Amino acid sequence: MRSLVSLTEHEIGATVATLKASGLSFAQIGKRLGISKQKAHRLMHKYGGGKQPTMHVIDEIGTPAEVLQRHNLNPAEWRAVRFSEWEAQAKHGKIKTLTSTRFERIDPAAEAMQQIAWQVRPRKPFTTLPAQQHALVVPDSQIGYSRSLSEQLTPYHDRQALDVCLQAAKLLGDKLAFIYFCGDMLDCAESTRKFSKPASTQRTMWPAMLEWRWLLEQFRIAAPHALLCWAEGNHEGRIRRTLVDSVPELADLPPADDPDGSPLLSMQRMMGLDSIDVQYLGPYGSKAGELHRWGIRFHHGDKVGKAGATAGKYLNERTSQIYGHVHRMEQAWSTKPGADGQPVDIFSATFGCTCHTDGRVPSNKPHHNWQQGMGILTRCSDGWVEPTPVRIRAGGRATVLGTELCGSDYVERLRAETNYPY
Numbered sequence: 070m071r072s073l074v075s076l077t078e079h080e081i082g083a084t085v086a087t088l089k090a091s092g093l094s095f096a097q098i099g100k101r102l103g104i105s106k107q108k109a110h111r112l113m114h115k116y117g118g119g120k121q122p123t124m125h126v127i128d129e130i131g132t133p134a135e136v137l138q139r140h141n142l143n144p145a146e147w148r149a150v151r152f153s154e155w156e157a158q159a160k161h162g163k164i165k166t167l168t169s170t171r172f173e174r175i176d177p178a179a180e181a182m183q184q185i186a187w188q189v190r191p192r193k194p195f196t197t198l199p200a201q202q203h204a205l206v207v208p209d210s211q212i213g214y215s216r217s218l219s220e221q222l223t224p225y226h227d228r229q230a231l232d233v234c235l236q237a238a239k240l241l242g243d244k245l246a247f248i249y250f251c252g253d254m255l256d257c258a259e260s261t262r263k264f265s266k267p268a269s270t271q272r273t274m275w276p277a278m279l280e281w282r283w284l285l286e287q288f289r290i291a292a293p294h295a296l297l298c299w300a301e302g303n304h305e306g307r308i309r310r311t312l313v314d315s316v317p318e319l320a321d322l323p324p325a326d327d328p329d330g331s332p333l334l335s336m337q338r339m340m341g342l343d344s345i346d347v348q349y350l351g352p353y354g355s356k357a358g359e360l361h362r363w364g365i366r367f368h369h370g371d372k373v374g375k376a377g378a379t380a381g382k383y384l385n386e387r388t389s390q391i392y393g394h395v396h397r398m399e400q401a402w403s404t405k406p407g408a409d410g411q412p413v414d415i416f417s418a419t420f421g422c423t424c425h426t427d428g429r430v431p432s433n434k435p436h437h438n439w440q441q442g443m444g445i446l447t448r449c450s451d452g453w454v455e456p457t458p459v460r461i462r463a464g465g466r467a468t469v470l471g472t473e474l475c476g477s478d479y480v481e482r483l484r485a486e487t488n489y490p491y
């Protein structure tokens with residue numbers, strides 16, 4: 070029988086090779102595919118090379134069993150996605166029923182992704198609040214990848230740096246009141262509307278979402294009592310901007326069966342954050358994108374000055390501020406008169422980044438003067454909040470409140486637990 074769609078000669082050649090390997094003669098193969106035996110012979114030698122068919126979709130006349138048998142396809146590797154039948158006029162006025170089947174090759178990576186067993190891990194309440202508490206600030210990880218021609222993913226983010234932050238969360242234990250993820254945790258290079266998007270950024274959103282979701286779950290396990298807040302940075306904001314610009318009528322709609330829930334296309338829902346009690350604070354640049362705790366305003370930030378100069382720009386309020394965005398470690402203090410005229414200390418601090426600093430993260434500068442780091446805040450029993458910047462050194466090493474930690478590359482576990490071929 071002849072194929073309903075015209076396959077390329079390359080695809081026919083590969084199919085002939087498969088049928089030949091099953092023991093059929095060129096004459097039999099030609100008859101099945103509706104081509105001459107000479108053409109079957111020629112195409113196999115030109116394109117087949119004895120390899121498996123290279124096409125990913127087959128749409129042909131016949132039942133699923135007939136099409137599978139015709140191409141000698143392994144049913145475990147192909148899935149029938151459309152089957153149709155219709156009546157046609159045959160000889161002598163008879164009616165005959167014809168069938169056609171469309172098969173798609175099963176993508177093992179895509180199949181595996183559907184088998185991820187995410188677990189529901191709600192936050193556990195503190196039994197007693199310790200007099201002295203900590204907060205952990207994890208700055209810009211820019212999770213994303215450069216995809217090579219051979220499909221290898223080179224991460225923008227530094228897994229050892231992120232792992233050492235995870236270790237810090239474990240170390241702070243029951244004293245850890247909250248973790249603030251500063252924004253730009255996802256790079257979203259594929260979704261920029263402003264900069265060019267090289268081919269290496271394509272199909273990187275899904276692995277980035279999986280990896281960040283997996284990491285957030287590890288933070289939830291490490292800090293079961295802590296409030297986990299992820300602020301939207303300008304990079305995650307690309308997703309929202311794309312939605313609002315392209316489909317404004319859908320951008321904020323909740324699903325019909327959960328009208329009080331988060332919008333269907335929100336990061337909260339796309340990342341499955343409810344099941345691990347992570348709050349997404351957005352949109353970027355809005356009041357809803359901020360966190361106010363311990364008398365400090367936490368936000369992603371939008372100012373960038375020369376090295377060491379941005380912190381001074383954030384001493385412009387009566388409130389201390391913690392922000393991200395600049396990828397450098399800076400801290401500044403100012404003493405101003407409070408409402409009662411008494412001097413009040415405020416600080417501004419930013420704790421660097423957890424992405425690679427060797428120039429691989431897309432930016433508009435060829436050389437980066439960034440530093441990797443994290444921040445630990447200590448709230449003393451009298452209410453004083455002490456900000457402590459922690460530099461992450463080469464190899465994921467960090468000294469957290471006097472304890473030496475060293476992050477490790479978690480990619481093996483990540484692969485095993487998400488089934489994604491990182």
Ligand SMILES: [Fe+2]
Pocket residue numbers: 252253302303304369393394395
């Ligand atoms: Fe940013």
Ligand SMILES: [Fe+2]
Pocket residue numbers: 209211252253302394395396
């Ligand atoms: Fe950033």
